[in-house]
Amino acid sequence: MKNRVCEILGIEKPIVQGPTFWLTDGKYVGAISEAGGLGVLGFNAGQKQSVRTAEETVANMRREVKIVKSITDKPFGINIGPTDPASDIFTLPMLDMMQEEGIHAAVWASVTFDPYWVKACHERGIKIIYRAHTPTAEDTVRAIEAGVDMVVATGFDEGGTVPSKVVGTFSVVPMIVDAAQGKVPVLACGGIADERTAQAAFVLGAEGLFVGTAFLLSEESVVAQNIKEMAISSDADDLLLYRTVPAYYRSLPGELPNKLLAMSQAGASEEEIFKAQNAYNGMRDGMLFGDLSQGFASFGLGISLIHAIEPVSVIIDRLMRGVEAANK
Numbered sequence: 273m274k275n276r277v278c279e280i281l282g283i284e285k286p287i288v289q290g291p292t293f294w295l296t297d298g299k300y301v302g303a304i305s306e307a308g309g310l311g312v313l314g315f316n317a318g319q320k321q322s323v324r325t326a327e328e329t330v331a332n333m334r335r336e337v338k339i340v341k342s343i344t345d346k347p348f349g350i351n352i353g354p355t356d357p358a359s360d361i362f363t364l365p366m367l368d369m370m371q372e373e374g375i376h377a378a379v380w381a382s383v384t385f386d387p388y389w390v391k392a393c394h395e396r397g398i399k400i401i402y403r404a405h406t407p408t409a410e411d412t413v414r415a416i417e418a419g420v421d422m423v424v425a426t427g428f429d430e431g432g433t434v435p436s437k438v439v440g441t442f443s444v445v446p447m448i449v450d451a452a453q454g455k456v457p458v459l460a461c462g463g464i465a466d467e468r469t470a471q472a473a474f475v476l477g478a479e480g481l482f483v484g485t486a487f488l489l490s491e492e493s494v495v496a497q498n499i500k501e502m503a504i505s506s507d508a509d510d511l512l513l514y515r516t517v518p519a520y521y522r523s524l525p526g527e528l529p530n531k532l533l534a535m536s537q538a539g540a541s542e543e544e545i546f547k548a549q550n551a552y553n554g555m556r557d558g559m560l561f562g563d564l565s566q567g568f569a570s571f572g573l574g575i576s577l578i579h580a581i582e583p584v585s586v587i588i589d590r591l592m593r594g595v596e597a598a599n600k
Contacts, residue, residue, distance in 0.1 A: 273595070276457040277480035280399055280421050281377055282347045284308035285592055288401060288459060290484030291351035291379055292432060294319065294556040295494055298339025300584075303492040306344035307585040309483075312379050313337070314351045320560065322553070326365045333366065337373050349377035349401070354389040364392065371396035379403060380420070383518060385411065387418040394419065401459070403482070405518065406435040407444055409451035422457045423448060424482045429463030431485050431572035432555075436519035442476060449477030465574030470594030481591060485572040488559075490584045496562025499524070499569050500581050508573040517546035524571065526564025528554070 277286035289296075289304045291314030298318060301311030316322065318336045323329055333350065340348050350370055354363040370378065378398050380389065383405045393400050402415045403424035412423055425448035427441025428434060439447075441462035449458050460473035461482035470481055488495050489503055502524055511522045512529050514536035523529035528549065535545050549568055550557060558567025 273592070273599075275479050277422060277459065280457070281310050281349075281401075283310050284346075285588060286459075286480035286595065287588055287591055288312065288349075288379070288480060288482050289487050290432070290461065290482055291315070291317075291349075291381070292484055292488065292555075293552055294560050295488060296336075297494050298336040299343065300487075300490075300492045300494060301336070301348055302340040302343030303490075303584045304487065304588070305340065305346045305348040307588045308346075309584075309588050310347060310349055310377060311340065312349040312351055312377075313340070315353065316556070320556070326361050329362055330365045330369050334369055334373065337369075337375065341373075347377060348375065349379055350375055351379045351381060352389075353382050354380065354386065355382070355384060357386060357388045363389065367392055367396050367398065370398055377401060381405070385415060385418070390419045401482075403461070405433065406437050407448050408437075409447060412448050412451040416452060416455050420456065422459060422480070423452060424459045424461050425449070425478070426482070427460075427462030429573040430461055431488075431522065431570045431575075433518065434513075434520040434522060442472060445473060445476045445478050463572050463574040464591070465572075465577040467590055467594035467597065469574065469577065470591040471598040472594075474595055474598035481595070483587075483591065485574050486578060486587050486591070487584060488571065489575075489578050489581060490587055491581055492584050495559050498562045499559055499564075503569070503571055503575055504578055504580060507576040509576075511571065511573070511575065515542050515545060516549060517542050521549070521568065521570055522572075523558070523568035524564070526558070526569065528558070528565055529568045532568065 285308040287309035291312040296314040304311035402420040457479035459480040459482040460478035465486040554567040
């Protein structure tokens with residue numbers, strides 16, 4: 273398919289895999305890119321324990337990059353989360369490694385924005401897929417003026433770190449499309465999991481899809497098998513929504529998620545709940561290790577549309593049928 277997302281990223285199908293902290297590795301990302309989308313290595317890709325130095329972080333990511341390259345020669349990306357350039361010790365070494373390895377796409381996911389990082393990426397030949405934590409028209413205009421290559425319109429329907437404003441995907445997509453004024457393409461994110469939702473996103477003006485939950489429930493995903501099986505037998509109304517840092521998370525039910533919801537309803541602070549969920553390590557414990565007594569299992573509202581564990585190639589083909597229907 274030819275459209276701006278495909279042309280900018282050098283991919284065959286305008287589908288970008290959402291990077292999800294612990295829940296990516298080289299095999300998973302390689303399979304998505306080989307199937308025609310853009311696979312993206314997330315923070316802690318291929319790891320089971322945190323590391324604290326930039327050197328270890330880059331070395332671990334380079335290992336996963338090599339695995340992706342052993343599977344496919346098609347483009348893939350890496351997730352970055354730049355902060356204040358004066359104190360960020362991780363992002364520049366990661367960008368340098370990306371340049372060395374010929375990786376030309378970065379998913380920039382952050383609660384802050386500094387134009388410095390746009391220049392740093394572009395100087396290294398890296399295209400920027402900018403994903404604000406909570407997308408607004410004002411933030412979209414600012415990012416485009418700074419030179420990002422495309423933006424993600426994330427709705428409250430998503431899994432993971434849910435936006436702080438309760439605006440659904442099919443409200444936020446046209447808002448961000450209008451704010452972008454055609455200057456850059458917009459990717460729709462949140463609850464996109466079948467032909468119908470893919471078609472609807474494109475009808476509303478999106479030029480690409482940013483997909484998390486559907487891929488997390490694939491055969492190639494590193495998510496624990498017990499969690500996959502629980503997820504495909506669940507619907508959106510089974511998910512628990514609770515307050516935490518930076519705003520909300522949702523999870524399948526379980527010992528710890530039930531406790532976190534009770535804390536939220538009892539008025540505990542976001543910081544207290546974030547500590548109780550073991551910060552972002554709770555996602556590792558719940559989804560990578562499959563232990564809902566120690567962690568949580570976060571999925572988006574598109575979970576209602578997923579009823580089987582399938583190869584990523586089948587999932588991409590299904591989404592593309594919706595994209596093609598919207599473009600007839």
